[in-house]
Amino acid sequence: xxxxxxxxxxxxxxxxxxxxxxxxxxxxxxxxxxxxxxxxxxxxxxxxxxxxxxxxxxxxxxxxxxxxxxxxxxxxxxxxxxxxxxxxxxxxxxxxxxxxxxxxxxxxxxxxxxxxxxxxxxxxxxxxxxxxxxxxxxxxxxxxxxxxxxxxxxxxxxxxxxxxxxxxxxxxxxxxxxxxxxxxxxxxxxxxxxxxxxxxxxxxxxxxxxxxxxxxxxxxxxxxxxxxxxxxxxxxxxxxxxxxxxxxxxxxxxxxxxxxxxxxxxxxxxxxxxxxxxxxxxxxxxxxxxxxxxxxxxxxxxxxxxxxxxxxxxxxxxxxxxxxxxxxxxxxxxxxxxxxxxxxxxxxxxxxxxxxxxxxxxxxxxxxxxxxxxxxxxxxxxxxxxxxxxxxxxxxxxxxxxxxxxxxxxxxxxxxxxxxxxxxxxxxxxxxxxxxxxxxxxxxxxxxxxxxxxxxxxxxxxxxxxxxxxxxxxxxxxxxxxxxxxxxxxxxxxxxxxxxxxxxxxxxxxxxxxxxxxxxxxxxxxxxxxxxxxxxxxxxxxxxxxxxxxxxxxxxxxxxxxxxxxxxxxxxxxxxxxxxxxxxxxxxxxxxxxxxxxxxxxxxxxxxxxxxxxxxxxxxxxxxxxxxxxxxxxxxxxxxxxxxxxxxxxxxxxxxxxxxxxx
Numbered sequence: 001x002x003x004x005x006x007x008x009x010x011x012x013x014x015x016x017x018x019x020x021x022x023x024x025x026x027x028x029x030x031x032x033x034x035x036x037x038x039x040x041x042x043x044x045x046x047x048x049x050x051x052x053x054x055x056x057x058x059x060x061x062x063x064x065x066x067x068x069x070x071x072x073x074x075x076x077x078x079x080x081x082x083x084x085x086x087x088x089x090x091x092x093x094x095x096x097x098x099x100x101x102x103x104x105x106x107x108x109x110x111x112x113x114x115x116x117x118x119x120x121x122x123x124x125x126x127x128x129x130x131x132x133x134x135x136x137x138x139x140x141x142x143x144x145x146x147x148x149x150x151x152x153x154x155x156x157x158x159x160x161x162x163x164x165x166x167x168x169x170x171x172x173x174x175x176x177x178x179x180x181x182x183x184x185x186x187x188x189x190x191x192x193x194x195x196x197x198x199x200x201x202x203x204x205x206x207x208x209x210x211x212x213x214x215x216x217x218x219x220x221x222x223x224x225x226x227x228x229x230x231x232x233x234x235x236x237x238x239x240x241x242x243x244x245x246x247x248x249x250x251x252x253x254x255x256x257x258x259x260x261x262x263x264x265x266x267x268x269x270x271x272x273x274x275x276x277x278x279x280x281x282x283x284x285x286x287x288x289x290x291x292x293x294x295x296x297x298x299x300x301x302x303x304x305x306x307x308x309x310x311x312x313x314x315x316x317x318x319x320x321x322x323x324x325x326x327x328x329x330x331x332x333x334x335x336x337x338x339x340x341x342x343x344x345x346x347x348x349x350x351x352x353x354x355x356x357x358x359x360x361x362x363x364x365x366x367x368x369x370x371x372x373x374x375x376x377x378x379x380x381x382x383x384x385x386x387x388x389x390x391x392x393x394x395x396x397x398x399x400x401x402x403x404x405x406x407x408x409x410x411x412x413x414x415x416x417x418x419x420x421x422x423x424x425x426x427x428x429x430x431x432x433x434x435x436x437x438x439x440x441x442x443x444x445x446x447x448x449x450x451x452x453x454x455x456x457x458x459x460x461x462x463x464x465x466x467x468x469x470x471x472x473x474x475x476x477x478x479x480x481x482x483x484x485x486x487x488x489x490x491x492x493x494x495x496x497x498x499x500x501x502x503x504x505x506x507x508x509x510x511x512x513x514x515x516x517x518x519x520x521x522x523x524x525x526x527x528x529x530x531x532x533x534x535x536x537x538x539x540x541x542x543x544x545x546x547x548x549x550x551x552x553x554x555x556x557x558x559x560x561x562x563x564x565x566x567x568x569x570x571x572x573x574x575x576x577x578x579x580x581x582x583x584x585x586x587x588x589x590x591x592x593x594x595x596x597x598x599x600x601x602x603x604x605x606x607x608x609x610x611x612x613x614x615x616x617x618x619x620x621x622x623x624x625x626x627x628x629x630x631x632x633x634x635x636x637x638x639x640x641x642x643x644x645x646x647x648x649x650x651x652x653x654x655x656x657x658x659x660x661x662x663x
Contacts, residue, residue, distance in 0.1 A: 080129020169659020
């Protein structure tokens with residue numbers, strides 16, 4: 001590291017009466033400092049200058065020429081440098097998008113220099129130099145010219161370029177950074193901002209110069225340390241730059257994947273799946289359905305759901321937390337609609353299942369007793385779900401059911417090859433590929449919407465109440481929207497390909513989706529356990545008049561309601577279970593501060609004096625509380641957004657960015 005410069009004032013005496021000895025010492029100090037600065041041991045590799053020319057094109061692409069002047073000391077920089085450019089970013093809606101880059105020219109000291117591009121995680125790395133050439137200790141000037149798309153932000157009243165010029169990932173200090181930004185042809189920047197510092201900084205240690213050609217040049221006024229960078233943002237009127245079409249994620253370099261006729265390929269796919277289903281995917285025959293008054297021994301609420309659905313979902317985590325509350329391990333406190341915290345009670349002799357213990361450790365280990373259900377704690381919530389899934393998978397997956405994942409992935413790979421072959425054989429390859437991918441994902445989402453809507457309509461048909469019918473109707477809205485999108489996509493696919501290709505593609509996707517579900521299969525031991533679970537579920541959901549036929553059922557008490565509410569939630573019959581207790585709980589009381597009060601769960605606090613209603617309460621747990629857990633488990637979305645929005649801009653925001661180093 002370069003020592004700080006030595007000040008002359010250290011060697012000037014106030015009375016100016018300097019002895020010869022003082023001057024000799026001063027000269028010795030200066031000589032020592034000069035030798036230290038010139039010694040290779042103290043030499044520092046730095047970026048002496050980072051200049052970027054950034055030009056916005058009318059089609060929305062951005063042309064960039066970076067001129068990077070580096071001081072080589074054969075430490076990190078021996079053969080050359082590398083430049084990392086981010087290929088993934090988030091738009092203002094939080095959607096993840098891929099940025100495309102096209103490198104057109106790389107030089108060193110004005111002479112073309114060899115380079116390679118490679119994907120490194122979320123970055124495109126441009127590695128410059130030759131492995132058999134070691135650079136001298138000197139100053140080297142690199143020029144990198146590239147184009148990139150999907151970087152312009154299109155907003156309601158303006159368009160914007162929000163650009164991280166240097167990136168914040170460089171391993172070296174940058175002594176001076178400069179950016180010249182050229183607006184689209186025929187436009188001027190209405191507003192322009194610049195930021196310096198670490199990611200998130202709103203400092204602006206820059207000078208600005210407005211040029212005659214409508215471009216703006218900004219330059220830093222201080223050294224940028226590793227991790228710091230220069231970011232610029234400018235806006236101009238709408239209507240000048242052409243927005244991208246709906247599908248801009250171009251799929252390039254699709255190679256021919258074989259000449260086997262697609263019908264034979266589909267036959268092979270269907271035959272593969274059918275053979276594997278016969279061998280591995282057929283479910284053992286279920287036993288007779290016998291109502292059970294108790295859950296299978298050793299199975300908690302989350303375990304019931306995991307085994308019955310043969311997989312992990314968000315409702316399993318909700319059931320586990322609700323079970324922990326019923327056992328008085330924690331209290332669910334509703335501060336406001338969709339705002340909760342989970343407060344640990346520290347009661348002794350609380351027995352948790354292994355999965356619930358894993359959730360408790362993730363939420364409270366090395367943390368306070370009060371856990372806020374908010375995105376601030378998304379890491380712990382996601383870890384809780386991950387640990388719960390790991391525990392349940394270890395306890396139940398191998399012994400009780402199999403997902404046949406390798407078979408499903410193999411079949412999906414065959415289907416993908418067939419879809420690509422179809423796209424390549426069509427007249428419009430790129431649109432066909434994009435629509436194939438989109439329709440595959442959309443079709444899977446539509447299938448899931450059908451399953452959810454079917455459950456709601458079956459419940460409405462069984463009860464025939466206005467509330468259930470209205471709930472089924474409103475719940476069908478997503479299905480209608482998904483189906484409409486699927487129809488529009490299919491029409492577009494037929495337009496760019498053909499009806500025959502569309503039918504074959506639908507068969508391929510439909511077959512993969514169907515066998516994804518059909519290949520899940522319980523073992524024989526798992527089938528017996530499922531019979532017990534189905535019997536317990538039957539007991540939880542039967543109507544009151546049917547319950548009279550049971551032999552010595554448990555007494556309908558508030559304690560029974562609470563004990564089995566997590567299990568009912570896990571088995572999707574929480575509404576049935578709660579409605580059985582509406583009358584009993586409305587009449588029940590509990591001792592409170594020496595007197596009696598209407599019944600309320602002691603493990604759920606919501607404030608207020610509204611009478612407790614079991615049906616409304618179970619619906620709140622299944623929807624509002626469960627949704628809050630799902631939202632809180634997702635991390636806050638860092639969006640490139642706009643530097644001119646209400647939240648403002650900052651260093652490191654927008655497109656561009658990345659960093660670099662030496663090799």
